[in-house]
Amino acid sequence: xxxxxxxxxxxxxxxxxxxxxxxxxxxxxxxxxxxxxxxxxxxxxxxxxxxxxxxxxxxxxxxxxxxxxxxxxxxxxxxxxxxxxxxxxxxxxxxxxxxxxxxxxxxxxxxxxxxxxxxxxxxxxxxxxxxxxxxxxxxxxxxxxxxxxxxxxxxxxxxxxxxxxxxxxxxxxxxxxxxxxxxxxxxxxxxxxxxxxxxxxxxxxxxxxxxxxxxxxxxxxxxxxxxxxxxxxxxxxxxxxx
Numbered sequence: 645x646x647x648x649x650x651x652x653x654x655x656x657x658x659x660x661x662x663x664x665x666x667x668x669x670x671x672x673x674x675x676x677x678x679x680x681x682x683x684x685x686x687x688x689x690x691x692x693x694x695x696x697x698x699x700x701x702x703x704x705x706x707x708x709x710x711x712x713x714x715x716x717x718x719x720x721x722x723x724x725x726x727x728x729x730x731x732x733x734x735x736x737x738x739x740x741x742x743x744x745x746x747x748x749x750x751x752x753x754x755x756x757x758x759x760x761x762x763x764x765x766x767x768x769x770x771x772x773x774x775x776x777x778x779x780x781x782x783x784x785x786x787x788x789x790x791x792x793x794x795x796x797x798x799x800x801x802x803x804x805x806x807x808x809x810x811x812x813x814x815x816x817x818x819x820x821x822x823x824x825x826x827x828x829x830x831x832x833x834x835x836x837x838x839x840x841x842x843x844x845x846x847x848x849x850x851x852x853x854x855x856x857x858x859x860x861x862x863x864x865x866x867x868x869x870x871x872x873x874x875x876x877x878x879x880x881x882x883x884x885x886x
Contacts, residue, residue, distance in 0.1 A: 667817055668815050668816055669816055669846060669849035670813065670814045670816070670849060671696065671813040671844060671851065672810070673851035674808075674809050674810055674811070674852070674853045675689075675692045675805050675827075675854045676809055676854070677692075677809070677827070677829075677856050677858040678855050678856065678858065679858060689809060689827075690805050690807045690809070691804060691805065692804070692826070692827045693729065693803075693805075694802065694813070694825050695797045695801060695813075695824055696799060696801040696821035696824075697799045697801075698799070699820040699841060702819050702821075716730060716736060716739070717738060718739070718740050718782065720741065720742045720748050722744070723744065724789070725792035728792050729793050729828070730792070730795070731794075731795045731797060732794065732797075733797060734774065734776060734796045735774070735775055736773070736796070737771050737773045737774075738772050738773075739769050740761060742764055742766055742768055743766070743767075745766050746766060747763050747764065748784050748787070748790075749761065749762060749763045749868075750770065750783070751868045752781060752783070753868055754780075755780060755781060756774070756780030756794070757776065757794070775796075776796065777796050777798050779793060779794075779795050779826065780794045781865075782794060783867075783868075785867050788867070795826060816849070817844075818844050818846070819843070819844060820841060820842070820843050820844075821841070822839065822840070822841055822842075823840055823851070824838075824839050825838045825854070829858040830858055830859065831857070834857045
């Protein structure tokens with residue numbers, strides 16, 4: 645027997661679903677990276693992060709967002725992190741599984757979340773909660789070639805560009821937002837210039853093309869002790885670098 649309460653709940657869900665579908669949009673943009681220099685040519689690239697934060701004083705409806713059942717993870721495999729760039733809401737716990745046949749030592753001591761997971765063996769996993777907003781640069785204290793970036797944001801509306809430079813952020817409620825962009829090879833002052841307020845409406849959800857100057861600086865960093873990396877001892881197979 646269907647009760648009146650069940651009917652009211654069903655009608656409410658249908659009405660809410662119609663409201664949600666009419667009040668949100670998929671925000672898109674296309675990013676082109678431009679090398680520094682007057683004669684440089686534009687080039688498109690992946691791993692450009694774009695996120696939207698509601699403007700102070702602006703109220704947007706809270707809509708259900710599709711979320712992965714699996715916990716976000718940075719996998720250590722083939723002496724690299726997969727993926728290289730990961731974006732998560734503040735408060736998210738990220739897994740760091742070691743799927744290489746040797747030890748890793750994951751750390752971040754520069755910006756964002758500071759941590760040291762210590763030395764852990766193949767097949768094991770460590771977790772880190774990114775409890776404050778910011779950019780965390782992740783490295784391995786054994787393998788200098790390994791690097792990744794975790795960006796913790798205070799908004800659920802974010803996206804990462806694909807290989808063609810295309811970004812899509814789904815289920816964004818209509819309203820006014822502050823748009824921010826991050827890219828690993830862009831200078832902070834250049835990124836700040838791209839920060840602006842935008843209005844998302846049914847007819848204005850495409851942010852168009854964006855040109856982002858990139859520096860192409862060679863990546864370099866020290867180990868967790870502030871020293872240059874040195875190869876492991878020949879009689880220490882657990883630290884094998886290959």
